[in-house]
Amino acid sequence: MNSAVANLVQIMQQTGHRDISNHDDAFLLQSLKRRQEIVQTPDLSAFLQTLEQNETERVAFLMSLENNYTEFFRMGYVFSCLEHQILPGLVAKLSPASELRIWSAGCSTGQEPYSLAILLENIAEKLRNEFRYRIIATDISDSALNTARNGVYTEEAVQNLRLKDLSTYFKLDRDGYAVTNRLKKHVSFSRYDLFDPLSANPSESIFGNFDLVLCSNVLLYYNERAQQFILKKLINATVVDGYLITSEAERAITKRSAGICPVYPPSPIFKKTFEVQHEAE
Numbered sequence: 001m002n003s004a005v006a007n008l009v010q011i012m013q014q015t016g017h018r019d020i021s022n023h024d025d026a027f028l029l030q031s032l033k034r035r036q037e038i039v040q041t042p043d044l045s046a047f048l049q050t051l052e053q054n055e056t057e058r059v060a061f062l063m064s065l066e067n068n069y070t071e072f073f074r075m076g077y078v079f080s081c082l083e084h085q086i087l088p089g090l091v092a093k094l095s096p097a098s099e100l101r102i103w104s105a106g107c108s109t110g111q112e113p114y115s116l117a118i119l120l121e122n123i124a125e126k127l128r129n130e131f132r133y134r135i136i137a138t139d140i141s142d143s144a145l146n147t148a149r150n151g152v153y154t155e156e157a158v159q160n161l162r163l164k165d166l167s168t169y170f171k172l173d174r175d176g177y178a179v180t181n182r183l184k185k186h187v188s189f190s191r192y193d194l195f196d197p198l199s200a201n202p203s204e205s206i207f208g209n210f211d212l213v214l215c216s217n218v219l220l221y222y223n224e225r226a227q228q229f230i231l232k233k234l235i236n237a238t239v240v241d242g243y244l245i246t247s248e249a250e251r252a253i254t255k256r257s258a259g260i261c262p263v264y265p266p267s268p269i270f271k272k273t274f275e276v277q278h279e280a281e
């Protein structure tokens with residue numbers, strides 16, 4: 001670990017803040033440099049001293065590590081595969097009594113799970129057949145989750161949506177474009193830290209067993225050990241023959257995991273091929 005980063009991790013620990021040792025070293029160093037420039041201290045060691053002495057700056061620094069950026073139908077190719085291949089295939093395998101189970105891990109402000117719900121509603125309409133599905137959407141950020149539950153988006157946020165989907169699943173009111181109950185009733189949002197050592201999956205899902213798990217643009221902020229921890233958890237929570245999706249930038253690290261194989265290369269879409277007995281961390 002870089003010495004400035006080691007110092008930073010220690011300062012946060014000693015001042016009672018959360019453990020940031022899971023973060024990627026290069027990401028922490030870049031964040032340190034950016035904050036150092038903003039507060040105009042001469043160099044990194046002077047900035048580390050500021051961090052040691054100033055609680056407001058420690059909080060500001062920790063906030064600078066948060067990235068909640070997301071979009072509806074982010075990763076066009078992945079969503080196209082979901083729309084035309086993966087979701088219709090999963091729906092076709094459902095028995096009348098069963099339910100399609102999806103986990104959107106690191107869902108941020110909700111655009112990803114709502115995009116999935118739009119595709120599933122469209123499939124149900126096309127098939128003229130209702131089926132049961134449930135999307136469990138989790139994140140570590142309470143403010144992102146509040147926005148997601150509220151489900152009201154700006155004009156800029158909805159620009160990736162097809163006009164038909166926008167008019168079918170959103171209602172324009174004075175606060176913005178509000179997701180209608182037709183989607184909302186299938187998506188439940190809850191706080192879940194992917195590093196939680198005590199639970200294998202969000203408590204709302206009870207036993208995991210997801211047919212599809214999406215965790216995109218989350219791994220890349222963490223170091224390799226932490227990435228492996230999260231990936232094992234995600235793969236354990238996926239049923240055999242189910243799918244795991246990360247992002248283009250996370251494809252290489254995901255690919256190295258046991259129990260999954262890539263489908264639709266070069267996309268970050270993987271299928272679980274066998275159950276791996278992962279040792280407890």
Ligand SMILES: C[S@@+](CC[C@H](N)C(=O)[O-])C[C@H]1O[C@@H](n2cnc3c(N)ncnc32)[C@H](O)[C@@H]1O
Binds near residue numbers: 141192
């Ligand atoms: C950049 S956003 C990506 C959102 C969405 N998955 C996408 O690809 O558009 C990353 C999200 O991961 C969440 N996150 C980061 N670390 C997490 C953790 N340990 N457990 C759960 N969520 C986490 C952040 O709060 C943030 O909302």
